[in-house]
Amino acid sequence: MTLEDLYRRGLVLLGCGKMGSAMLEGWMAGGLPAGSVWVVDPHPSEWLCSRAGDGVHLNDDFPENPAIVLLAVKPQLMEDALPQVARFGGGGTLFISIAAGKTLAYFAGRLGRGTPIIRSIPNTPAAVGRGITGLIGNGEVRESHLRLAETLLSSIGQSVRLDDESQMDAVTAVSGSGPAYVFYLIEALAAAGEAQGLPPAMALKLARATVAGAGHLAEQASEDPAQLRVNVTSPGGTTAAALEVLMDAETGFAPLLRRAVAAATDRGRELGR
Numbered sequence: 001m002t003l004e005d006l007y008r009r010g011l012v013l014l015g016c017g018k019m020g021s022a023m024l025e026g027w028m029a030g031g032l033p034a035g036s037v038w039v040v041d042p043h044p045s046e047w048l049c050s051r052a053g054d055g056v057h058l059n060d061d062f063p064e065n066p067a068i069v070l071l072a073v074k075p076q077l078m079e080d081a082l083p084q085v086a087r088f089g090g091g092g093t094l095f096i097s098i099a100a101g102k103t104l105a106y107f108a109g110r111l112g113r114g115t116p117i118i119r120s121i122p123n124t125p126a127a128v129g130r131g132i133t134g135l136i137g138n139g140e141v142r143e144s145h146l147r148l149a150e151t152l153l154s155s156i157g158q159s160v161r162l163d164d165e166s167q168m169d170a171v172t173a174v175s176g177s178g179p180a181y182v183f184y185l186i187e188a189l190a191a192a193g194e195a196q197g198l199p200p201a202m203a204l205k206l207a208r209a210t211v212a213g214a215g216h217l218a219e220q221a222s223e224d225p226a227q228l229r230v231n232v233t234s235p236g237g238t239t240a241a242a243l244e245v246l247m248d249a250e251t252g253f254a255p256l257l258r259r260a261v262a263a264a265t266d267r268g269r270e271l272g273r
């Protein structure tokens with residue numbers, strides 16, 4: 001299956017909320033023709049309605065034989081939503097789920113054993129082409145399916161093939177949910193600056209640019225993040241004073257984040273049950 005097949009046969013997007021629209025925005029910016037996209041969503045956003053004006057089929061009759069059906073509804077609503085597209089199960093159409101927790105076996109049970117299904121977890125920086133998606137396919141998925149999925153995903157960022165589906169809940173907890181942790185870091189850093197007397201707008205500008213700049217440097221630099229941290233930390237200086245608090249083995253950032261990621265991983269497992 002190739003990109004040309006996708007353009008010709010179409011992509012059905014089931015659910016176009018925050019994540020579905022982030023992906024669609026990235027794909028359309030990367031050249032996916034509007035006329036090749038069918039979206040089902042009960043309450044389309046203003047953005048989605050304007051994409052319909054560009055030619056996206058919105059809550060319209062489905063194409064006869066779509067190349068891909070992307071499942072982007074909440075895990076809790078998947079059971080009610082799936083019957084709308086179940087008729088495409090059985091072989092010809094590649095299903096890609098982005099739902100947290102929902103397993104390949106869950107989808108195979110509802111779409112038919114012969115259905116190629118890729119389970120994936122993207123993240124919202126996809127909207128600006130800087131996402132990362134973890135993915136794994138079931139036994140019906142061929143190399144050409146995975147390549148097509150990766151080609152599509154490459155227009156919204158990077159992708160990583162998992163070794164085993166058991167890794168998916170941890171991937172969800174690290175990179176799927178991860179942007180929220182980083183946004184909260186910006187909020188908390190700005191609030192801490194305010195607590196030291198900075199005006200709110202200035203504190204937010206400093207915090208946002210610092211996190212964005214540090215992220216960019218971490219991606220571009222040849223040094224690893226630990227060395228980049230050392231590069232900021234003058235012996236006996238201001239950073240060392242802060243890191244003494246943040247790197248405390250019991251109350252610091254690492255044990256806190258470990259608990260947060262464990263909670264997200266556990267929740268992913270629960271959503272899959």
Ligand SMILES: NC(=O)C1=CN([C@@H]2O[C@H](COP(=O)(O)OP(=O)(O)OC[C@H]3O[C@@H](n4cnc5c(N)ncnc54)[C@H](OP(=O)(O)O)[C@@H]3O)[C@@H](O)[C@H]2O)C=CC1
Nearest residue numbers: 015016017018019040041043072073074075081098099100
């Ligand atoms: N947000 C994120 O950062 C990430 C989300 N995900 C996964 O992506 C999926 C979607 O999450 P998110 O975009 O945040 O959620 P949203 O609620 O923003 O989007 C889901 C969309 O599906 C619509 N919907 C509800 N029922 C149906 C139905 N029966 N048929 C078609 N569409 C329906 C909803 O409409 P309405 O609002 O009117 O109910 C909504 O627009 C989830 O499974 C989540 O686990 C994965 C990685 C990251």
Ligand SMILES: O=C(O)[C@@H]1CCC=N1
Nearest residue numbers: 099100172176177178
């Ligand atoms: O919060 C959630 O459940 C989804 C999955 C990863 C990010 N958002």
